[in-house]
Amino acid sequence: PANVAPVAVFTSAVSGLSVSVDGSGSSDADGSIASYAWDFGDGGTGAGATASHAFAAAGTYTVRLTVTDNGGAAATTTAEVTVAAPVEPPAGQLFADAFGRTVASGWGSADVGGAWTLRTGANRFAVADGVGRITMPGSSTVNVDSAVIDSTSTSFTGEFAVDKINDAMYIGLIARRVGDDQYMVRIRTAADGSARLNVLRGGSTAVGAAVETGVVIEPGAKYLFRVDTKTAAGVTTISAKVWKDGTPEPGWQVERTNNVAGLQAPGSVGVYAFVPNAATRVPVTLTFDNLQVVNPDSVVVPPVDPPVDPPANVAPVAVFTSAVSGLSVSVDGSGSSDADGSIASYAWDFGDGGTGAGATASHAFAAAGTYTVRLTVTDNGGAAATTTAEVTVAAPVEPPAGQLFADAFGRTVASGWGSADVGGAWTLRTGANRFAVADGVGRITMPGSSTVNVDSAVIDSTSTSFTGEFAVDKINDAMYIGLIARRVGDDQYMVRIRTAADGSARLNVLRGGSTAVGAAVETGVVIEPGAKYLFRVDTKTAAGVTTISAKVWKDGTPEPGWQVERTNNVAGLQAPGSVGVYAFVPNAATRVPVTLTFDNLQVNALP
Structure with a gap:
């Protein structure tokens, strides 16, 4: 029988100016693929089922794969790839992760600073919905570290939330890990969520006493943290604080010093968590977001603009329409407006001692005549405006006798x-x-x-x-x-x-x-x-x-x-x-x- 031509397919993955391609999904119905030839669209070529290539400049390139089967028949497919130079992190930024990707098992690679390293099973970790997620049963411990950060002066910041609170549950912020040793700021929750803060060296050696923070960890709420670690003259200082999102940032809640020589070198940061065996509210899901490490000594702090007084409240505009039926009038002030806010209240004076409230109102007069109806509207800033209009009412005309x-x-x-x-x-x-x-x-x-x-x-x-x-x-x-x-x-x-x-x-x-x-x-x-x-x-x-x-x-x-x-x-x-x-x-x-x-x-x- 005649040789059946192969089918060429490939996938691609871009990282900065580089692309990795994989043609192993190509197939041959009556034989096998004998060779793979890559043309990267800028003069670069490659061979083999997988290949990679670094482009000299950003742009969109047409990558071509030609596969040849064991009978000499060939097939070609193309796809465009777009590459761009990696964005340089801001001055002083050493590590950053906003968790904008999706990873089913593990945490993948941070936006700046390389891949995360898991020190416990990957099945506890995932990235989805803009957060790094950790899921834990009772009696479990997890650890995850960044790559080594090339500085001994770091400020580690981020956000976390937890869906359940148990007594003696730990959330750890690893300030510096060098080899098998580390400094960790550990948050210990009580059954009511009140948080105690401590600095540990290694897994359990306290560097000073624990302190009560006055912060209560609530299920589902977001909390911010900052851990600064600085080594100078043979001494390392660890300072930490934690506070609820939306509340003022406090001063340092704990500050400790230590002089262990092995921890005076650059190391990684990371997070740790522990759910005790006695925990009844399980599984516990802990999420992290916007993790960042900067060198506080090299960050340029922009000048703070002086506070600007808020603009003066603009008074509302009062308008209304009216409709008369016999001795009654219906009024509608819903056309009133406020340029910088909203109408908070409507007050009606019908000119005969009668009053009303609300955007619409109605009133029955006791006698025929012309009355001045007054509407006063007040906006959400307390400013008021008034308008008036005359209405003429008369008793309904009875039809003639018969x-x-x-x-x-x-x-x-x-x-x-x-x-x-x-x-x-x-x-x-x-x-x-x-x-x-x-x-x-x-x-x-x-x-x-x-x-x-x-x-x-x-x-x-x-x-x-x-x-x-x-x-x-x-x-x-x-x-x-x-x-x-x-x-x-x-x-x-x-x-x-x-x-x-x-x-x-x-x-x-x-x-x-x-x-x-x-x-x-x-x-x-x-x-x-x-x-x-x-x-x-x-x-x-x-x-x-x-x-x-x-x-x-x-x-x-x-x-x-x-x-x-x-x-x-x-x-x-x-x-x-x-x-x-x-x-x-x-x-x-x-x-x-x-x-x-x-x-x-x-x-x-x-x-």
Whole structure:
């Protein structure tokens, strides 16, 4: 069979200006890889399954791997690598680790200063979520050291937190380790978390007495530490402090000197922990972050700027809107603002002795009149601002005697008819997009082959006179304008105006949607586009009989007598019901869309 070409793949890892590559994942389905040839994109080459290369300058390079199998077939793959010169640590910085990497077992290598060395099992250590983590059962000890730091004058700082507190639990900060000997600052927790500090040489030899720090270690809280170690004239001084994050940094809590010659050389720093056998709150997770070692003698301390007085508090701005309904007013001050903070309180004075609080408020006045409403807002810095506005309230106007329903359409409604002036909300029985209120009329807009219905709320009378005005902008043959005299449930009495092509109007009374109550009549009225027409429909029930009387006439002409009068004895329509309007534009209509308007609709009780 023909030789199958190999598959070339590789991975890369960058460190500063250097790259390490590994092509051992390449494969050959019918044989083996005989050779690996690397081209690093800057003229450098290499051979073998793994290789490394140092670039002369920072940049992005295309690395090419060519593998050849034992049958002579070759395959090539490329990948870009980006290298950069390592960032030099700040002046005086000897070691630093912010734990920004992820390591499943162990602590890996610090950001500055090389790899961590574990003196106990790696499975207790991990790096994740920006911290170096140590997890410990009861009766366990852990140690981890940095590489040797080339100075005998060091300041070791960092942060730690612990998730559980046990009595006689130790957290150790290794100030200097040389060979098998060390100086360690040891924090011993009591059962209540109170921390005692001591300096040890080796594992357990105290250098002076332990001291109470006054610090209480709380589960989950962050604590800061600083351990300075300085050797001069054959004497090493170890100074230490620990404090809770967010509290002032204290002075040195413990200072000790020692003259052991073997510990006067440069060494490593590190951390140590011990959980006793008697511990009941286990496992214990201890985390470290932002560990750093600097030479305090070579750190340039920048000058401290003099304190700057905080800017003066800017006063807030008070604004409000108001809405009147009868003798009541609703106010809203939520538009008030504070440029450098927030509004802390709102105080309302309604000008009649009444007060209120909060961004919004309402108040009922005892009498009609004009009142000065005052809003005072106070910001979170204590500054206040005031604004005033006059509101005029009046007792709601009672409808005239006998008036049951009225609508002059003085509002604006984009879709639908909203609520009448007297009598409640209109109910649409067809799509709201055909209805609107504007310019003082209720408007209905209709294409060809369309029907609309709109009803009032139920009117509590069986003896009513329904009056109003209407106009239409176009006339079509067999177009209907309906005046609903009474609607109860799904049944109704309707007076229907039918227009001929020339606008002549025929009047009829219908029960339901199409059942005539008597014959249609010619009114002698001609409906003209744009002209205003008046109507009156009286509906009266007595002794089991309902009488419907109707007339329509052009505005400016004498009101005629009844043009149609009909009686009907359907029991279901002898109860109070709603009034309304109806319209129909036939499919054959050519003058479309048709706009029909109504105004000054009113229902009054008949004697």
